[in-house]
Amino acid sequence: MHHVRRQRNLHPSFNYHCIKNKYFSNDLKSSNIICGHEYIQQHLKFNQLENENNAKENNKLVDTEKDLDKSEFERTNNHARFNTFNIQMVSKSIFNHLFPNIKKKELSPELVETSILDLQKHGLMTKDKITKDVQLNLPKLQGKDIEEHFYNIGEIQSAPYRNHLLDIIGDIPKMPSEWSFQPGWTRYSEDGATRVDFPEDDALVFDIEVCCSEGDLPTMATAVSRTAWYSWVSQDLVTGSKNIGNKHYLPDFLIPLESSPKQRGYKLNETFKRPRIVIGHNVSYDRARVKEQYWLERTGLRFLDTMSMHVCVSGVTSYQKMLLKAGVAEEDDWSKLSSLNNLSKVHNLYCGSELSKEERNVFVSGTLLDIKKDFQMLMSYCASDVIATHNILSKLLPLFLERFPHPVTLAGMLELGLAYLPINSNWERYISDSHQTYEDLDNEAKFLLAQHANQSCQLLHNQEYKNNLWLWDQDWTVKELKLKKTPTKKIVSKSMENLDEVNKTTQNEYDDWEQNSHKELEEKFKYLMNLESLIPVKAPHLAGYPEWYRKLCPKVNSCDWTPGPDMISTGLHITPKLLSLTWKGLPLHFVRGHGWGQLVPFVTEIKIENDNVPLEELVKFCHKIKNGNVCQCQYTVEKSPSLIHEDVQNSLVKFICKKNNKKFKKPQLNDESVECFCKASIGNGYGFVKLPHKDGKHLNVGNPLAKDFIYKFSKNELASSDPRAERVIEISRMLSYWRNNRERVEKQLVVWLGKRDKPKSIDCDELGAILPQVVVSGTLTRRAVEPTWMTASNALDERVGSELRAMVQAPPGYCLIGADVDSQELWIASVIGDAYSVKEHGGTPFGWMTLSGQKSEGTDTHSVTAKAVGISRNNAKIINYARIYGAGQPFAERLLKQFNPGMTAAEAKQKALKMFTMTKGTRVFPLKTHVFPELKQRLYNRFSANEICSVNGKSVEELFDKTKWIGGTESAMFNCLEEIALNPEPKTPFLKGRLSRALEPRNDTEDRFIPTRVNWVVQSGAVDFLHLMLVNMRWLLGPDIRFCLSFHDEVRYIVPEELKYQAALALHATNLFTRAFCVQQLGMSDLPQSIAFFSSVEVDKVLRKEANDNCKTPSNPHGLTRGYGIPLGESLDIYECIEKAKGVVGIPRYRNKKNK
Known part of the structure; x- marks a missing residue:
């Protein structure tokens, strides 16, 4: 039965359309193949008898629930409910709460029979394991069913903001011709320019500009409402910079949108709860420079991103984006319906004209003085971006509301745009410790590499390098020290005279000689001092050393000179050769145009354009291999495709012995690595086999010590006989995370709260926040994106700085609660298949x-x-x-x-x-x-x-x-x-x-x-799931609980300590409500117990994935408990949550207030 939504008296774009599920009609079947009816009936009868016998043995047989479909199994233990396919469902009380007054549909007997046979064919539908029923007093639904519940709470949360948006897309005032050059906000209306504390309008289109050379603080901003224009100018621009180099930012340095200068940031009155909305293009960048957003207590202000709306309506794949950037997509029809995401291109798509962005260069490379000189022009440029954003909104909003009609979508996007990460003084300690640990390990790696380089230099003697399998092709040329031409006879005679004088010294004269030794030594070595005149003015760098070594050493006159090969690193081409690395036992070699590969003792299609290959040494080396790579020609090793076992990946045989099989083939250009070859083929030449690239054999491996290959070292595929090489590889792995993320971490915009910005109950001198610049719909699938926090890995014991997430720490008196949606996308895909196939x-x-x-x-x-x-x-x-x-x-x-x-x-x-x-x-x-x-x-x-x-x-x-x-x-x-x-x-x-x-x-x-x-x-279904969760959590917890962040399929909230268990139980209930809504949208009306609740909800003080992870890393070797004094958190399943929260879901007083 399809449910038809009642029409509501709202804006036409938001009439809830009749939801008719086109995709899941009953006449669709998964297969035309019908199994034997008689066999299935016998199978069902056998199962029924077995279940009855088990129930009688336990003496707990109960009657089947009359209001359930007769095709369902009923289990006796704990009154558990099972469906036709032995899946345990939620308890009867929860079922009645989520799906009231819904009659279950009759299942097709033919489809049921086919499905059971299919399950058994794959060894499934095994004996069920009964879990304890969950008994929970759930909050009353806000509607007649779960579908209407979500529509109503979504409407409550989004309607005020949607109405403001619909209002502002009308006409706006004309842009001022002259801007006020005074600090703070100025309002421009028909009455002239007036200084104000902040714009008080319900809706603003907003844009800021930052002088990049002066730091991250805002320099100027403009905004427009339906009735007035506004401009904001920083104090630094007007009076001269006072914060150059100052990275300790305070809220007072930012732009106020809701408060006067003396307003405190806690115990906010109802005025701050008023729904207001700010619209911008990539608005998260602007939000990060708004004063009130750093307060722990949130306000009613929301931010809407026109760039995210554009991605929802007209987004493209990465391939299409590449074509658009290259300007070669004009012939494709889709290119007329989309564009790149920058403001100019989006304005051209919806409004038909591109914008001039030349003035932007002043903010990128200019100074405050440059901006001050062209203040009027640059302020008008900023205002023109506001006009462009308003034009885009006017065209885009109706499209967005038409294509995303459910109010939960808008409400979820607004909530997602309020991400907030609390930090404290541990943040600066973390950066310092990570940096110091990185430098220490990097210096150790450089020292070890320098040892290798110094030792390798000795191969120059007697030209031993010619027989070295790794360094034979390096540049061993030496620059000699050429002295100036001068007569040597005089110098030699002088030295001989001095030498004769010393030889004539007698024992009796020794004491006198010792007293005058300083003078005589000067006289003795005077000839050496005279050689100074023979040294050329520009002496060659490290004369007498090979060329490859000289490149690793800084010149003496460089500012950071240190002796030795200080410029060596794992990123250089010579490093794998200095470490004598092998791949599956064979030496690594580099060929320009083909990247890194193996040097092999037989001819391949990839030629080595060098006749100096030490073939004799290579043959000897291959004969020493003990891992079975070389065939001994004593037995047939053919593994034909028809005989390959399921575990063939464990076989090392890759090339067939040519003595025993005529199908033997030489390694070809496309062979990606050599694991076995015949002894008979060794020594007939030399060749090169490319290392396998993770993205395909057509690509080259540029560095075998890069992240994708470095993990192979532990598998002995990439190896070295030198234990120091293993340590270098280990260090490289340890440094990889911080090397790749250090710049992003250090550039986080951190704002520290002053006394006026935080409650007096919070006894913490250093309390701050980071507003992650989340693009709430950054991809075609509408996934939120953010370059640092949404890609942060969990803490790993061998990764410097990987404890990043744990540095987000709840303020005193607060906790972080959250959960990871179990197998979210797998469940979405599978439940779609279940609904399509058999509706069960x-x-x-x-x-x-x-x-x-x-x-x-x-x-x-x-x-x-x-x-x-x-x-x-x-x-x-x-x-x-x-x-x-x-x-x-x-x-x-x-x-x-x-x-x-x-x-x-x-x-x-x-x-x-x-x-x-x-x-x-x-x-x-x-x-x-x-x-x-x-x-x-x-x-x-x-x-x-x-x-x-x-x-x-x-x-x-x-x-x-x-x-x-x-x-x-x-x-x-x-x-x-x-x-x-x-x-x-x-x-x-x-x-x-x-x-x-x-x-x-x-x-x-x-x-x-x-x-x-x-x-x-x-x-995109997973994004719907996230939006549903965010909206339901806001309904359960009220407006004061702060959303922290969402990581893909994780959510985290900042809650007061006294409400942590109620909030944790609210998360469990939210998962239940959300999944119930999803299955009802697919035409089903029941919910399995296994996915109804989270496996655990984390109640913690820090933002780690698992509450029992102590986050030990090289930069935090003592863990959070000993290193930072932060105890482990709690991981609570649904039963533990109910007990600790005493069955209270969320904050009832808020819901009761709303329901009155």
């Missing part, structure tokens, strides 16, 4: 594995895939996600090669094919109902379908319906995702948000973007 949870193998599969039993989807294909579970997990996101078999082959570079292309292709056949299934062409009705066979592969069309002179479209997948664990899911992707107006399954205009299917374009659309359905 766990009705498909993929759905069942997601809900009831256990890692310990090997029945979860990753373990099943890994076991079937013969790869590790971690690798299977990555490939599973990639496939669900729309990646094809070639991409899976590349991933397999990346995971195991020694795997041949044939093996990778075989494994990928097996994996896709097992999971995605086989694509078939179903005959249309009226076509050849006499034929029993209705499904054909591509070849057979084309043959039928050719024989009958018809096109595929005339004879066959759309293709579909059959036989795989995920076939139903992919059929549904592709059906959505091919719809003329693809929409998310939950909040009905539409795909970008640039990707929507069109009849005149090829379907090259189908994988992208499939990916969009799942990931």
Whole structure:
């Protein structure tokens, strides 16, 4: 039964459209294959008898609930409810609360039979494990059902801001011709210019400019409302800079949008709760320079980003973005519906004209004095950006509201834009410790590398370098010290005379000589001093040393000179050679144009243009290899494709012995690494085999010590016989995180709160905040993006600075609570497949594995895939996600090669094919109902379908319906995702948000973007899920609890200590409500117990992923507990949360107040 939303008296753009689920109609079936009815009936009867016997033995048999569908199992233990496919559902009380007055639909017996047989074919539908029912007094829904509940709370939270937006897209005043040059805000209206503390309008279009050479503080700003213009000028610009070099920023240095200079930042009155909205392009940059946003207590001000709205409506893929940047997309129809994200391009797309951005260069490279000279012009430039943003909003807002009609979408985006990270003095300590640890380890690595370089210099003697397998091709030329021409006879005679005098010294004269030794020594070595005149004015740098070594040493006259090869690092080409690195036992070598690879003792297609290869030494080296890489020609080692075992990845045999098999082939250009070769082939020449690149064999490896390869050292694929090399590699791994993230971390805009900005109850001298510059919809899938915090890894014991997240620490008296949505995207994809196939949870193998599969039993989807294909579970997990996101078999082959570079292309292709056949299934062409009705066979592969069309002179479209997948664990899911992707107006399954205009299917374009659309359905559905959670949490916790940050599928909140358990329970309830809404949108009306609540909610003092992680790293060796005095937090499941919160969900007083 479809539910029809009542029309509401709102703006036409926000009439809630009749939600009719196009994608999940009952007549769609996952397969035309019907299993034997008699067999299924026997199976069901056997199961029923077994269940009855078990129940009688336990003496706990209860009657079946009358109001549930008769096809459901009822378990006796704890009154647990199970559905047809042995999936435990939520308790009866929770079911009645979430799905009141909803009659369960009758399931198709044929589909049920087919589904059970399919589950058993894959070894699923095992005995159920009963978990304790959750008994929880949930808050009353804000509507007649869960669907109406979310619409209503979304409407309450978004309507005031939407109304302000609809108001401001009207006409605005004319821009002032002259701007006031005085600190602070000035208001411009028909009455003239007036100085004000801040703009008080409900809606503002806002833009700021920053003089980059002076730091991160704002220099000027402009804003416009429906009634007036505003300008803001910094004190530094007017009176001269007072904060150059001062990085200790205070809120008073920023732009006030809500308060007067003397206003305190706590115990705010109702005026500050008034809904107001600020609109900007990439508005998070502007928000980071707004004073009140750093207060711990939040206000009613929200920020809307026109760039994020543009991405929602007209976003593009990374490939399309590349074409737009290159200016080669004009011929594509989609290019007329999208653009790059900068203000000028977006304005051109929606308003038909580009903007001049030349004036912006003054802010980038100029000084405050330069800005002051052109103040009027630059202020007008800033105001022109405000006008452009208003023009874009006027065109874009109606499009956005039409394409994203559910109020939760707007409410969720506004909430996501309020990210807030509290910090304290530990932040500066963290940066200092990380920097110091990095420098210490870097110096150690340089010292070890310098030792290698110094020792390698000795190979110059007797030209030993010519026999060295790594350094033979380096530049060993030496620059001699050429002295000036001068007679040497005089000097030699002088020295001989001195020498004779010394020899004539007798023992009796020794004492006198000793007294005059200083004078005589000067006389003795006077000839050496005279040699100074022979030294050229410009002496060569390190004469007598080889050229490669001289390049590593700074010159004496350089400002940072130190003796020795101080300029050496792991990024230099010579470093892998100095470390004598090998790949699978063979020496590493570099060939220009082909990158790094192996030096091999036989001829390959890649030639080495150097006749000095020490072939004899290379042959000796290969004969010493003890790891089985060299075939001994004593037995046949052929592994034909037909005999390859599932665990073939463990086999080291890659080249067939040519003595024992005629199919032997020499290594070719495309062979990515050598793991085995025949002894008979050794010594007939030399060649080069490229190292395997993670993104494909057509790419070159630029540095074997880079991040992608450095992990291979622990697997002994990348190795060295020198233990010092292992230490250098270890250090390189330790430094990689801080090296890549240090600049972003140190450039975070930190604002420290003054006494007037924080409550007196907070006894903390150093309390500050970072506002992460989150783009709330930064990708085509509407995922939020942010370069530092949303990409921060968890703390790793071998990564300097990786404890970054833990440096976000709750203020005294507060806690951070949050959770990670368990297998969010897997569940979304699987529940879509279940709804499409049989309209019941766990009705498909993929759905069942997601809900009831256990890692310990090997029945979860990753373990099943890994076991079937013969790869590790971690690798299977990555490939599973990639496939669900729309990646094809070639991409899976590349991933397999990346995971195991020694795997041949044939093996990778075989494994990928097996994996896709097992999971995605086989694509078939179903005959249309009226076509050849006499034929029993209705499904054909591509070849057979084309043959039928050719024989009958018809096109595929005339004879066959759309293709579909059959036989795989995920076939139903992919059929549904592709059906959505091919719809003329693809929409998310939950909040009905539409795909970008640039990707929507069109009849005149090829379907090259189908994988992208499939990916969009799942990931954009996950964004809907996040928005639903944010809105429900705000309803449960009220307006005063502060949203902290969302990491992909994690959410975190800042809550008072006394409310931490109630807030944690609210998170559990939010997961329950959100999933219930999602399944109801898919046409189902029940919820499995396994995904109803989080596996745990973290109650903590810091922003770490797991509350029991002590975050030990090289820069924090003592962990948070001993190093910072921060105790471990709590990880609470639903039962523990209910007990600690005493069953109180959220903050009831807020909800009760709203409901009155």
